[in-house]
Amino acid sequence: MSLTPDDARRQLSLLTAALEELPLFAGPRALLEGLPALFARQGEGHVSVWVPEDSRLRVLAAWGFDPQALPYLAEEGVVGRAYRQGEPVYVADVAQDPGYIALEGHAVTSELALPLRVSGEVVAVLNLERPCPFAEAELEGYVRFARAASHQLTRLYERLQFELTSRLGEEVGQAEDFQDAARRALDHLLPALGGTTGAILVQQGGLLRAVALAGEGLRQGEGSLEEGIPYGRWLSWQVLSSGRPFFASAYDRSACRLEAFKAAGTRAMALYPIPLGPHARTRALLALGDSRPRRWLRVEREVLAAASRTLGLSFATFQTQERLATLLALAREAVEAPPEAVYQRLVEAAVRLVPGAQTGSLLVREDGGFRYRAVVGFDLTAFAPVTLTEGQQRAWYGPDLEAWRRGEPRILALGADSLAAWSRGSGMPPGFDEFTRVREIASTLALPVPYQGEVLAVLNLDNFHDPAAFDEDSLEAARLFVPPVAALLHELDSRRRLEMAALTDALTGLPNRRAFDRFFPEELARARRYGYPLALLVMDLRGFKRINDELGHATGDQALRRVAQVLSAQRRGGDRYFRWGGDEFAAILPHTPRGGAAGAAERLAGHVEAIVLEGRPLGVNVGVAAFPEDGTDEDTLLSTADHRMYRAKTHGVAVWAQ
Template identity: 45%
Template sequence: MGSVRKSAWMIAAVGLGLHLLAQTGALRLAFPEAWLMIALATLTSVLGYRWVVPLVAGASLLDALLGARRFLLELVALYGISSLLAAWFGARLRRAYAERKRSSRLISLLVRGQKEFYGLSTRSAVLEALPTILEEYGQGHVSVWEPEAEGGGFRRVAASRSFPQDCHVIAGDGIVGQAFGEKRPVYLSDVRSNPRYLPASASGSWPLCELALPLLEQGEAIGVLNLEYPEPLGQESRQALMHFAQGVSRHLDHLSERSTLALLAELNRAVYSAQDLAGLGERALALLGQVFELDGGSLVQQDGSRLRALAFWGDLAPQERALLEEGIPFGQGLAWEVLRTGQPLFSDHYASEARALPVLKASGVQALLLHPVALPGAQRVRFLLGFQTRRRRRWRQSEKEMLARACRVVGLALEGVLERQRIKTLLSLQQSVLELSPEAAYGQILQTAVAMVPGAEAGSLLVWKDGAFEFRATQGYDLEGLRGVRFSLEQQRAWHDDPAGWQRGLPRIRSSALTEASLETGLPEDKKEQARLEEIKANLHLPIRYAEEVLALLNLDNLHDPSAFDHDSLHAAQLFAPVVATLLHDLRYRQRLEEAALTDVLTGLSNRRAFDLRLAEELERARRYAYPLSLLVMDLSGFKAINDRLGHKQGDQALQAVASTLKKQRRNGDSLYRWGGDEFAAILPHADLEGAIAAATRYHRAIGALEIGGMRLGVNIGAACFPKEAQDAEALLHLADERMYQAKSRKVPLAMD
């Protein structure tokens, strides 16, 4: 600036000299006053407005002394105008020079500052370093603000040393709040004229201008860099500061992405070494909970009509753990809605949620995160990661995106663990079925299917026997009430409702018109209650084929959710089917061997050994379910005469005819036995003494109608009923046998004394 002043004085001296030479006649010039005007303009452009009047007055006096009185007024006006213009232009140049100098200094400072914060590795470190970097520029205040979790205000993260130290929180309706909400810079050239200006301290001096610069992370405002200066900021300075803030935001994006990648890598290492679902959940919860500074969390799985925790982490109240271990009932709370929609939920004021669980509200939960964990390729979500804190918390967009990516990693790991778990379950099933009775094996197969197929909470297994499918195991239904119900192959093919899928043994899902379809395909009307038809919301039906034969039918049901079954359910059922088909084939072969040992060769009825086994089983079942059971012991009359007169061949035909007649007269669920010789027995579940008498009467009449070689048969029957007359198998058999002998001695069909 000193060289400019020297040049101005030299130009002024030359102009004044030329003017004097011309006025004295030493030099001829056309308009000598122009040189004096140049001298005045040069000086006033450097010296400023305060020198305009003295210099113009001096020049006018000089011209008056030199004899230019005739045009003196015109000259004064010309000198004055030119000097004012020169002073105005000089002032503009000086301000531009000063602004350029300040901008250059600021840019140099910002470049140095960017190098400094690029070396910082965390978001908090970057925000805290900004005031230190910028406080070298000017005498103003520099502060960084973050939104509070509640109240709508902003809390101070960091500030320069000149900033009022008693100011920690500001309201959200000022310039900082405007810049944060609109995600754009806001500049006030004079804060005194703007009602939105909020002074940092009542005792502090007010600055003149304020510039609020939003700081973004992944496109979301996470804070505001606020600058207050005692003089206005030029356009270049504002642009430089805006570019600086943009650079800070880019660095925050970079840090966020780097943190996400580091988290995902660590999470990947942690979960892929887990051996079971609980271990996987604990590792994922611990890592994510610590990164996001949360209090506690759980990994939750849909288990039928409940959401149950597989793993816990952190500080959870005992009542919260108890609820999650028992399972959140269907439809209660926010978690079921997250499962239904597949969209995460971030609540920063849980207590005000309409569907908040009372247990969580009572334990003081303030902020809640529920994030679905989807398995690859699955449309239906069955797992959730849940986290909570007992303080209010804002969920940033970058955190939401990081959690979404983390949950994809957890979902991939879950799929691997689930596949290993299913294979292990099937291997265990193969091992255990070999050691179980057929009835227990059917129950174990069904229990495994309900546990293994996502969405299932109840089910039934129907096995092909004697030309029809009949119930052999149920879960969630009354098996005893469904015993005796039989379905033809055509009825079950119609129930499956997919001819091509039936032929290939593929599962199908049905979630509408279940009651109508069940009744139309053979379920008796009076069995609707036992089958809970009105309650079933979704059904997965699986024909279990071995070679070209359907050995059994697996029905898996959900009693609450019409969309419970999805592609993952079909996948699990298809994985289950071939293993179970082999087991059922082996089981049927074993049953046939056992039945051969328990079957009377001549009549095809079960033998005495089978009777002893079945009576014990049926009595135990009747005792468990509290229903009556009756026993009939039958001895043929007239058989010895047929055998003696007509021969053993006719005698054998007589026994076969009796067996065939008994089969025709029995109820579904009743079982018939040939003890040996001409003695028979019948076990009648759900039959009291009156029912036993009715059955005995039918058998007596049917056998009495038989005629072998012109000779008629008769029968003597003894009946006994549990629990009315006997409490165990021995007492029941003894009483029925005694009554049979009484009938025989009295020569009557039935004795009940």
């Protein structure tokens, strides 16, 4: 069929007007929705635009018929073939086409379906129907128009991607913190990409928690997202571990869907990893849902990729700022706060800020060994009595002495049995595996904190689920802690030394009465809180006055120093011995019931009675009181121990325990 001159002029006018109007559309969706009206103004009266949705095509806009009368088409028809084949499909006589779907009340003879592309991908189909066939020249003209429309769609999507990422960068750049940036990002992305629900999830130890949510339906069912998704459950963890995005056009039918999104009526889902650095493991996730089934176009995936990169850069900046701000705050606290409080906040900050950490512990160098001073995720009472030698701590860290001295973090991920074997090979004390839960640990990070060539402390961080929990980003975050924490610990150590000088008896080197008055309430409060026994010994020397009077004060001082050496030699981890003044001494024995304290007192008495100076022996009378058997407050326990010490003296025995 050939065109008449009038038809040719009309066709040229139509195509010219259509091509002139294409650049006037503000965005790709506006262009697609506006095509039917554009053709209607030029005389075509039966025009529609179809977009892919799940396994069918949905009418996006139509002119000449009610979209509600035919909202969907299967892919077997004329429009579906054009979509699947990516080529124009022309049917001169629809009556001869078995896939044609007739619409009641509309006389149609021929149909032309034109795929519209963005960067080569078919994103929609422009469909024209007529009561008469199309001429060859018309078909060629419409094919050319479809190419021009596809070119314009590609330009609009490219502009949309650029504007979206630019505005997104501006939005998150104005945020006050990480959570504010996440909220702003969702508020911007949801309308731009046509989503109805959204969340930004961040890994925190063994949980994947929502830091921002969008969409009213999702907010109503947000509990599971804010409480956290346990390690390994649902598709979100698979996306994190693989670093590859996931797109579902029928998420509501997925067996691995999140219940919160299901409750919000989400039917299509995009899960996109947010990279926080070039070498960092993915630990954040953008979830974008739609209440309609939809096929995620390649161009939409590219937009999500660009948005995720923008978010990742912003989030990484906020992470670094938070780490530095936290360390500065700890440094300020170290000036006045009690060391125990600073230690505890330090471990809490490390668990929160080092990616992959679930639990943590801090060992501080004291008296030549390392004592546990703060834990997160463990019971401190189990750790409190334990002191590790430097050799044990070095063996747990590993053989690289230079790395130990530099404060280089090391990662171990040997599996539960291998970690337990590593622990045993480090010569750890009995029970160490049990209270540190070594058999449950999947991976661990150890960070020595050196200052002027000496390691002042060791920070241990653990993960109980993921052997690959700690990565280069974890090491980078851990390294940030070394210089400020070393200075902080040095400051605390200097404070401790000054305080200990004020709390130390100059003659014997034992803590003095002032130290006892400080430590006894603290130990008793811990015993009450954690429910363990505590014993108190009050001691008075026998024979000391004779030695002092007959042999002189220098020999008397020597006797007191010998007694202090005996007490120090018998001390277990956690025990404290004090010189009250004159020839009086005291001891605090945590985790010791009255029977155990009586046995310890007998052994002490035997060692003191072995001290002889120029033929004059020493002895001791010891009174024992125990929490909770003998009392639950300081005054009662002190009074009881003192009374029993006098009873021991009166009855001529070394120890009186009840």
